[in-house]
């Protein structure tokens with residue numbers, strides 16, 4: 001499957017379906033906040049599994065009770081593609097199960 005950078009217009013359209021996610025500097029990003037560290041780390045572990053399944057990987061930061069997710073597509077020079085939205089959507093589906101809330 002050929003993957004191509006999305007236009008800014010298409011990115012904005014897709015972002016409307018992903019509350020909490022932002023776009024800047026050719027990246028999609030979001031921060032989740034948790035009750036404590038085990039919950040935050042649990043989300044990171046499940047994201048890692050999804051990323052292996054999709055063969056698409058975000059940059060993750062794990063703090064005490066926060067997880068930061070940043071993603072773009074390296075193979076097109078670091079632009080946002082449909083693959084980034086697919087990963088973001090998958091993360092949104094599972095984050096509530098870890099007690100995630102908005103930053």
Ligand SMILES: C[C@H](O)[C@H](O)[C@H]1CNC2=NC(N)=NC(=O)C2=N1
Pocket residue numbers: 055056057058071072073074075076
């Ligand atoms: C071979 C492997 O699927 C590729 O290197 C994948 C791995 N994960 C990736 N992740 C991201 N974010 N962008 C990529 O282009 C990418 N490429």
